Amino acid sequence: MIRYFLIFYLAVNAILFTKFNQFTYIEKFEDIKMLDRLPSKIYKTHLIQSIKEIKIKAPSEKSWNNNLISELAQSRYLNYGTNLKFDLIANEEYCIDTPKVIKIFNKNEEYFQLSSKYKKLYASNRGMPKNNCFKIINDSKLTVNFDVLSDKNYLSINNENIKISYNDVIKINPLLLLLFFLFIMLIINIYFLLSKRNNELYIL
Amino acid sequence: MSNIFKDKQFVLLISFAFLIRLSIIFLFLGHSDPDNSAGFIENLNNQQDPLGMPYSIFSHIFPYYFPEFFKIINIDYLKGLRIMSMLSEILLIFSISRLKIFNIKYLIYFVALNPFLILYSGFHGQTDLWAISFAILAISELNKKKIISPAFLFAFACLIKPMVVVSIFFFLTKNLRNNLKFLSVFILTCILPYILTFNFYIILKNLLLIFNYMFLTSKITTHVLWIFAEFTNKYSLILIILSIIFLKRYSDKTINHFVLILPIVILLKGGLASQYFSWLIPLLIFNLKVGIISSFIFSINYIFSYYNSFFANGEFSNINSFALNNRFFGDNVVLIPFDISTFNNIYLVLSNISMFLILANVIYFIYQKK
Numbered sequence: 001m002i003r004y005f006l007i008f009y010l011a012v013n014a015i016l017f018t019k020f021n022q023f024t025y026i027e028k029f030e031d032i033k034m035l036d037r038l039p040s041k042i043y044k045t046h047l048i049q050s051i052k053e054i055k056i057k058a059p060s061e062k063s064w065n066n067n068l069i070s071e072l073a074q075s076r077y078l079n080y081g082t083n084l085k086f087d088l089i090a091n092e093e094y095c096i097d098t099p100k101v102i103k104i105f106n107k108n109e110e111y112f113q114l115s116s117k118y119k120k121l122y123a124s125n126r127g128m129p130k131n132n133c134f135k136i137i138n139d140s141k142l143t144v145n146f147d148v149l150s151d152k153n154y155l156s157i158n159n160e161n162i163k164i165s166y167n168d169v170i171k172i173n174p175l176l177l178l179l180f181f182l183f184i185m186l187i188i189n190i191y192f193l194l195s196k197r198n199n200e201l202y203i204l
Numbered sequence: 205m206s207n208i209f210k211d212k213q214f215v216l217l218i219s220f221a222f223l224i225r226l227s228i229i230f231l232f233l234g235h236s237d238p239d240n241s242a243g244f245i246e247n248l249n250n251q252q253d254p255l256g257m258p259y260s261i262f263s264h265i266f267p268y269y270f271p272e273f274f275k276i277i278n279i280d281y282l283k284g285l286r287i288m289s290m291l292s293e294i295l296l297i298f299s300i301s302r303l304k305i306f307n308i309k310y311l312i313y314f315v316a317l318n319p320f321l322i323l324y325s326g327f328h329g330q331t332d333l334w335a336i337s338f339a340i341l342a343i344s345e346l347n348k349k350k351i352i353s354p355a356f357l358f359a360f361a362c363l364i365k366p367m368v369v370v371s372i373f374f375f376l377t378k379n380l381r382n383n384l385k386f387l388s389v390f391i392l393t394c395i396l397p398y399i400l401t402f403n404f405y406i407i408l409k410n411l412l413l414i415f416n417y418m419f420l421t422s423k424i425t426t427h428v429l430w431i432f433a434e435f436t437n438k439y440s441l442i443l444i445i446l447s448i449i450f451l452k453r454y455s456d457k458t459i460n461h462f463v464l465i466l467p468i469v470i471l472l473k474g475g476l477a478s479q480y481f482s483w484l485i486p487l488l489i490f491n492l493k494v495g496i497i498s499s500f501i502f503s504i505n506y507i508f509s510y511y512n513s514f515f516a517n518g519e520f521s522n523i524n525s526f527a528l529n530n531r532f533f534g535d536n537v538v539l540i541p542f543d544i545s546t547f548n549n550i551y552l553v554l555s556n557i558s559m560f561l562i563l564a565n566v567i568y569f570i571y572q573k574k
Contacts, residue, residue, distance in 0.1 A: 002345070002353040009360060009393070012266040017400040019265065023251045025403065058405045059253040072280045073242075080233040081527035082535035099520055147233065147524030148514070149537040170536040174526035178323075178507050185319040186500060192217065192313055193496055202310045202492050 025057040074112050077101040081147035082169050086157070088140045095133040097156040098144050102128070106140040208309055221316035222290075228326025229286045231529050235328045235510070236521035237479070238285045241268045245281065255409050258417030259331075262363035262397040267292075267331050286329035293321055295337040300489060302344035303459055314489055314496070319503040324482055327510075327525050332482045335365035336466070340486065343458045346375060355386045359393035366414045370469060373448050374461040431556055432471075440472040447472070460573060463487050467562045478509035481558075487565050494568050498561050505558045508551050514540065515547050 035048055042048060077100065088094060088104065096102055100118050104111040111134075114127035128134070146153055146164065149171060155162045193201075208214055228234075241257065245268060248254035254264060271284025279287070297311045315321055324330060338361035346354040354375060362369045372390070376383045398407045436443060447468045451461045466483035481502045488495030514523040526538045542550070 002356065005357065005360065009356075012262065013397055013400055015269065016261065016265045016397055019248055019269070020261075020401045020403065020406070023403075056405045057403055059255075059403075060251070072275060072278065076233075076280050076282050079529055079531055081524065081530065082537050083530075100524075147527035147538055148520045149539055150514070150520075152514075152518050153520070166535075166537055168535070170528075170534060171539050172526070172528060172536050173539045173541050175507070175541050177526075179504075182319055182500060182503055185317065185322070189317050189319075189496055189500075192317060193310075194493055200307065202307060204304060204307055 024060045026060050027055050027057055029053070029055055074103075077112075077114075078103060078143065078145055081145055082166060083143045083145050084155070084164065086142040086144070086162075088136055088142050090137060090139045091135075093133060093135045094142075095131065095156075095158050096128070096142070096144075097132045098146075098154065100147065101145045103143040103145075104134075104136065104140050105143075106136075106138045108138060208312075214309070214312075218312065218316055221322075225290055225322055225326050226287075228322070229283050231532065232327060233525055233527040233529075234282060234286060234326075235525045238282045238329045239521070241285065242281045245269055245272060255406065255413065258366075258413045260363045260366060260394075260397065260414065261401055261406065261410050263331065263365070265397075267334055267364065282329070286325055286327075289325040289329045289331070289333065292331070292333035292337060293325060296333055296340070296485065299337045299340040299344060300486070302341065303347070305459075306489065311489065318485075318488075318496075318499050320481055320499045320506060321485065323503055323506055324479065328479055330479045330482065332365055332479060333485070335361045335368050336483065336486065337361075338364065339368050339371060339462060340459070342375070343462055346458055351382050351385045352389050355389035356393050359390045362390075363394060363397065366418060367469070370444060370448070371462050371465055373452065374458045374465070432559075433473075436472045440469075443472045444469060454570070455573065460569075463490055464566060464569065467566050471559065471562055471566075478506050481506055484562060484565070487569060491565050491568055491572070494565065498565055501554075501561055502558055505554045508547075508554055511540070511542075511547055512551060515544050 029052075035043065035052060038048065096115075098115050101112070101114050103113075116128045116130055116132050118127070144155055146166075149166065153164060155164055196202075244254045244257055244264065248264060248269065249272075257264065257268070259268075267285075267288050271281050271288055274284030274287065275281070293315050297308075297315050300306060300311055301308050324333075338357050342354040342357035342361065345357060358368075358372070358375060362372075375386055398410075401407060444465075447465065448461075451464055451468075455461065463486045467487055470480055470483060484498075484502065488499055491498070510522045510525055513519045513521055523538060523540065528536045530536060
């Protein structure tokens with residue numbers, strides 16, 4: 001058995017090496033700010049000054065990535081909950097603030113972006129810029145996705161709060177659904193495990 | 205082993221267990237934790253700083269990178285991670301069966317029908333069970349008086365979740381030569397992935413992150429509330445060390461030590477994220493019927509924990525896990541069925557009941573062994 005796990009371990013390490021080998025590393029001075037607090041006599045010594053000149057290779061900073069989220073990943077966001085649609089007029093700048101995701105599309109192009117708030121949570125660099133603003137060239141449609149019915153859910157377009165109303169939408173109470181699931185599982189567990197008096201089912 | 209698959213009822217039940225997990229994976233949006241790892245993997249794929257997860261560099265590849273392979277069959281990363289979690293349940297059955305304590309049929313029934321594990325794999329897709337399973341595999345090898353293979357498998361577990369490293373003391377004996385052998389293989393297995401990055405910055409930053417998460421994380425950043433946490437959290441490190449010494453004296457079986465230390469860490473740290481209930485699974489398996497009944501209370505607590513970030517910080521990240529697939533159900537929104545004070549009261553009571561239940565399970569385990 002151990003042989004298979006060893007091969008697996010080596011395979012994982014091989015992928016690890018390949019992945020980290022592709023990184024672009026940038027040489028930079030590591031600013032160890034703690035050293036600045038040292039008494040000036042010690043701070044000026046050769047040793048401390050030489051530490052301050054240590055250069056390290058760090059991976060390149062996260063940068064704005066223009067790659068749009070793939071079709072497959074989009075399904076994760078737009079195929080759950082509910083989507084509200086709005087019309088956007090050409091050659092205007094829009095600032096859209098919402099908790100989850102938006103999709104902007106017209107005949108020529110399609111953008112799919114995480115909102116800046118969600119992007120932060122997702123640790124992704126694909127998403128709306130910090131100020132949530134962008135400009136469109138053609139008349140477009142905007143889709144905003146929501147999952148949760150709450151007063152705290154919000155949508156603001158150009159600093160104007162839009163009142164969100166859900167028409168013809170199923171409102172689900174997952175708590176009841178999950179408690180029902182637990183009840184069913186309890187009955188199955190009672191039948192197959194808890195009702196058995198003979199310990200042979202459990203212990204060798 | 206193959207005989208049990210001739211039992212039609214058994215096969216039907218296993219199929220049901222798979223089906224219910226897959227249904228949750230494909231019908232519900234799921235927990236936001238995998239969103240986070242998806243972001244890190246996205247950065248890894250773009251050759252940009254992927255660091256941020258408080259787990260070792262090795263775990264960035266296994267298990268976190270592996271769900272990327274599911275794209276070949278058109279399954280996205282976040283569903284892939286949850287399917288991987290199902291595989292970790294299978295490894296758990298395999299590893300505990302190698303201890304030769306339990307009937308394999310009981311193990312399969314327990315894991316397949318456990319409500320917490322269904323929710324854990326269905327909604328969450330966490331990686332704790334991988335680490336626990338590898339640690340138990342290491343113990344099963346140790347029982348065969350081997351040294352190298354347990355050291356390697358235990359290192360594998362620590363590389364996935366560094367938290368299990370507290371159990372290392374249970375692998376050490378009075379035989380210094382064996383200890384030296386164990387530690388050499390353990391350290392070598394742990395450092396190889398770091399060496400392969402060939403980058404000092406990545407190594408240092410990753411180790412600092414792990415250290416910060418393991419020792420400095422306080423209960424403020426966590427989900428489950430526990431009334432004794434005010435006291436235990438401050439001294440958790442000392443109390444954990446004392447518990448290790450006590451456990452070594454109480455029993456000579458490594459598996460007993462390992463099964464008990466995980467719930468003890470949860471109790472002493474005083475408030476940990478809800479997925480850490482998975483650390484209790486070995487204890488619940490050992491406690492038979494008491495363990496099965498406890499699983500239901502933990503599951504209710506686990507479900508409520510999804511509402512916590514919404515009421516605490518106004519975040520939708522976990523509560524939107526319950527959003528249904530609108531291709532099958534049409535447009536839908538999730539209702540929040542209580543106000544903040546009702547939720548806080550219920551959650552406080554439930555969390556403390558769960559913590560007392562953990563304590564009860566620990567006491568029951570010790571009583572049973574006596």
